[in-house]
Amino acid sequence: MEFFERFAIPHPSPAIYASMVAIALTMVAIVAGLTYFKKWGYLWREWLTTVDHKRIGIMYLISALLMLFRGGADAIMLRAQLAVPENKLLDAQHYNEIFTTHGIVMILFMAMPFIIALMNFVVPLQIGARDVAFPRLNALSFWLFFMGAMLLNISFVVGGSPDAGWTSYFPLAGTEFSESVGSNYYMIAIQIAGIGTLMTGVNFLTTILRMRAPGMTLMKMPMFTWSVLVTNVIIVFAFPVLTVLLAMGTFDRLFATHFFTTTNGGMDMLWANLFWVWGHPEVYILILPAFGVYSEVISTFARRNLYGYKSMVASMVLISLLSFLVWTHHFFTMGQGALTNSIFSITTMAIAVPTGVKIFNWLLTLWKGKIEITTPMLYSLLFIPLFTIGGVTGVMLGMSAADYQYHNTMFLVAHFHMVIIPGVVFAMLAGLTYWWPKMFGFMLNERIGKWTAWIIGISTLVAFMPMFFSGLDGQARRMYTYSESTGYGPLNMISFIGAVGLAVGFVLIAYNVYYSVRYSPRNISADPWDARSLEWATHSPVPEYNFAIVPQVDSSEAFWDAKKKGHELFKGEYEKIHMPNNSGVPFLMSCIFFVWGFSLVFSMWIPAIAATIGILACMAHRSFEKDHGRYISVEEVEETESKLRGAS
Amino acid sequence: MKIDHSLPLEYSTEENRLKILGFWIFLGAEIMLFATLFASYFTLVDRTGSGPSGADIFEITPVLIETIVLLTSSFTIGLGVHAMRIGNKKAMLSFFAITLLLGAGFLGVEIYEFVHYAHIGAGIQTSAFTAILLTTLGTHGAHVTLGLLWGTAIILQVKKRGLTPETANKSFIFSLYWHFLDVVWIFIFSFVYLKGMM
């Protein structure tokens, strides 16, 4: 019986049972729907086996939006619990599980796939490539991420969620203090998703370094592509640290080793150090592509070239270097002494300089522009002031002596939400709205979009500004309750109202998608925003080969110059186009990875070994397979082109 | 598929060039992976708890055998790639086979070493030191194991399909991987074993 007991949830509640039923019903509905509408074949051919970077991008996007709602629901529960003193809505254990899940989901399964979604969709188009360097690997990256995310997401109905915080510090996360399988899910689900991300890094570095259109030197790349290049360098160097770290954590939990335990030489500080050696660069992995999106959007709608292109690039490179040199600022209070703290305090504050350069460059891009406020632009304009608040509080946190007072408080929580929400989430929403017509061939409704942006912008302030004050008033983070005498009640109530506002904003996004699918006109041009870079030079939606003729580039705003100065982008004749074949193996292999992960979570060795053999078999299959891709004939290209030209 | 005959076979197509660059980037990630393991090793090396220290358990003979065997295998795969470049399929296959045999020899000695450690009370659960020691060695060993499987697959393909741009590319990338494992081992030999025995 003991074997089966582990699958039960250690702390059941009506909400969890309701979720189980809801999940089961959704699954049944999906299966029934696919069967009824005979869509299984379509799903398999067009999506599960696809290696097209655009479709993979869209799948990343859908996953990210789903996870946004999952993480958002968690956030609402957290804020509702804290809205009034001594609330009985959640107990400590549930609260702990929810904030842990909220952190993991939002950072790793919402923000990461969101940036990778835009990366996937936009980068090959911006550099005039037909696909990424390794399309098959790209599919594997996505499916590994997806299976990792799903594995973590089932934790709360099978065996219990992780409950040691998204940082999962040992020894709290060790078997000594976390007996349930929750932290096993953490170690293994993130490992699987992380391997996927690492491969994305390898893939996009190769793509950007080798597959740019003729004439596009590094210093003529659009800023978003630059940001992705720098980001992927960080991914390649930071994610292996996570791989090792999670492996050691897994060993501690499954094989009773003593890396981080309290006995036999184990060292809890090693986890914290390695976690942030990965974790801090991870923050910049999220923010740099966001900066790239803002650069594109602001320059497009200021109708001007980006101010200070070179300093933008230099600042990103500098940020990427510094990002590896500041990890200790996450635990100034660990007792490493004044000297170490001083060094890391200075490196931390130094990051403000390149970041400040970027802010001023965006402001100067507006200068002498002809600013048109569209939804993506509105997000970008809201980003500048809000992110500045988040950014300067970051400098404050960087002062290590003062950090002794901010650390572990709501002040810190306010800071990183004021950085991540305006920095990353606004950018992703701006990017989503901006590139939506390129993805789907119609625009999102601008009126609803602007309302949404305002609601989200103001709600962000309402939700997180009060936390600066409650933090300075001594409210520690991750407390599931507080007494009335502390006086934190009103501030937390304001935060709750802000959180509800954010929820309304996110529901409006979903509504906008629905509304636009139904009512938005389909007869838009390929370049509805009058934009500047190559992705707008091809049709909307984009044909599978991206460009019928590979473009010739001679500036960082190739398409703009083509429009204004009459540069000819597409010279030459149609030729047959080589494309990769679809494959079901990445999906299958990731499914086996899911089984492998699930077996390890519950220490079921026989299925784990079987799954390992399965994974190796998939790799062997790939090695022996003869797959030389296929060609799209000139006639086929001509036909598609004339059809799309007619449509747009 | 455009084949550029002015370049060595393994570089002759664009896809091949992409794969080689991609693999170099992957090796960059691998360097970080082992760097993290080494950093953790140096952090935990004195934290032996109630278990033995490195000086207590390391033995020079098996380590020397492992080192010589692996260094030789790195040399033979170099010869293998050279044979491939001059188009001598038979010599190339022989050298690859010798490389894999040496790799298997290395792995055999390493397994003996692990069994020996477990036998004298230095298992993975003993202390932080033994955990990081066996994890670092084990990660390298797992790479070698994977290399053996991968190398076998490549030998079979070259045998069946001959030296094509595709198989040459695979063989070359495999040689990069194998050299990398050798470099990692040199670090392990110097900083884990020699430093530990001194």
Place this chain on the structure above:
Amino acid sequence: MKMKRAFLSVIFVLATVLAGCEPLMVLDPKGPQAERQAHDIMLSIGLMSIIVIVVFALLAFMLIKYRASKQSKDYEPPHIEGNIIVEAICVGIPILIVIFLSIVSVKSNYIVEAKPEGYGDKEPLVVYASSSNWKWHFSYPEENIETVNYLYIPTDRPLEFRLYSYGPITSFWIPQLGGQKYAMSDMITTLHLAADSPGEFMGRNANFSGKGFAENTFEVTAMPQAKFDEWVDEVKETAKPLTEEKFDELLEPGHLGRSTYTGTHLKFLPPPEGHHHGSGNSDEHSEDEHAEHQQSSESHKGSEHHSH
């Protein structure tokens, strides 16, 4: 103006918060360390506000002046690559601010990591504060007493807390006396504090440590030295001795109220020896648990230099 609306909402939030509230705990310091930190905080808020205002003003200016609706239809924005002088200013001023803050930060680091100034030659009162799920144990080796979940301290005397944990990482924090520091299982960390005036302060574990974390608090009472001595004498007369069995019982996970003992657990369960990274050999502690009762009180003097 839409920006104005956003700006107003900021002001609104600030106003609701600031009106009718007591001073925020961290900004209401009662000791020299907390004072230094509050000073740094206010200083950085001031400087940062200037940056925020400059950015807001620039943004407002750009939006007012360069809106498409304000310009003629055929206006074509110019192509501007960048300007060395402008960019030098954008880099230079932040660098100056960061240098200034770095100097302040480094100075403060050495201040908060050292014995508080202004107490003459007075030896600091050493208190071992150890956490267990979800309690705090305070051992006063000098007075040879121990308390659980409450802390009495004399004013006008430096305090030196030696922190460690029987379990997850915790963080010892008394906001009004100074910032926090981690307590961990395999090394001792040292936190220097002092209280200037008598009063009651909130103390807590600030680092998430599991289910009972929210209630993992303790009360701090600062009093003049004479009163403190009186309290110590009273404890010695009335409290029961702390036995090993009793301490094991206290270590059991759970919440407890206040309690007081004579003797300290340091005698039978010495704190971890590792003060630095490295030689943390916690198994040895249990081996010589019962050895040398006097050892522990001597090791206090010996570990003065461990304040990193």
